[in-house]
Amino acid sequence: MKSSKGNIADNLRYLRSRSGLTQEQVAEYIGVSRQAVAKWERGESLPDILNCEALADLFEVSLTDLVRHDAQKEGMPIPPRNKHIFGVVTLGERGQIVLPKKARDTLNLQPGDTLVVLGDTSPLTKGIALIASDVFLKMTGGVLTEIFPSKGD
Numbered sequence: 780m781k782s783s784k785g786n787i788a789d790n791l792r793y794l795r796s797r798s799g800l801t802q803e804q805v806a807e808y809i810g811v812s813r814q815a816v817a818k819w820e821r822g823e824s825l826p827d828i829l830n831c832e833a834l835a836d837l838f839e840v841s842l843t844d845l846v847r848h849d850a851q852k853e854g855m856p857i858p859p860r861n862k863h864i865f866g867v868v869t870l871g872e873r874g875q876i877v878l879p880k881k882a883r884d885t886l887n888l889q890p891g892d893t894l895v896v897l898g899d900t901s902p903l904t905k906g907i908a909l910i911a912s913d914v915f916l917k918m919t920g921g922v923l924t925e926i927f928p929s930k931g932d
Contacts, residue, residue, distance in 0.1 A: 788822035
């Protein structure tokens with residue numbers, strides 16, 4: 780297993796590259812020298828907890844992911860804060876899918892919970908999304924309560 784120092788270095792290099800920022804720009808935002816950022820990215824030193832928090836905020840990732848996310852082990856780069864990729868599911872013959880256990884646990888989904896299925900048919904963004912029906916109703920001002928009754932109605 781890779782050390783936290785290695786994870787932070789890899790994650791910082793990736794996040795800075797993804798954001799298109801220079802080491803100088805990151806350093807200016809955090810309030811440190813460019814050399815400090817370079818050392819963090821090479822794994823020669825570690826940012827203190829306050830700098831880690833500022834880096835997590837800058838790159839919009841969780842502090843835990845900044846320190847612990849191992850892209851090689853996970854098979855994907857560090858995700859944005861509060862965003863998850865739970866894996867791949869296969870559509871059954873009758874259109875059914877099984878949500879991965881990690882997704883059910885993370886989102887606290889229980890048998891009997893109702894979800895709204897949303898779709899996008901645009902060629903470049905084609906896909907579906909699931910959202911808890913009570914959350915969807917709050918977002919839409921409850922106008923669709925007859926179409927999507929929430930649990931217990």
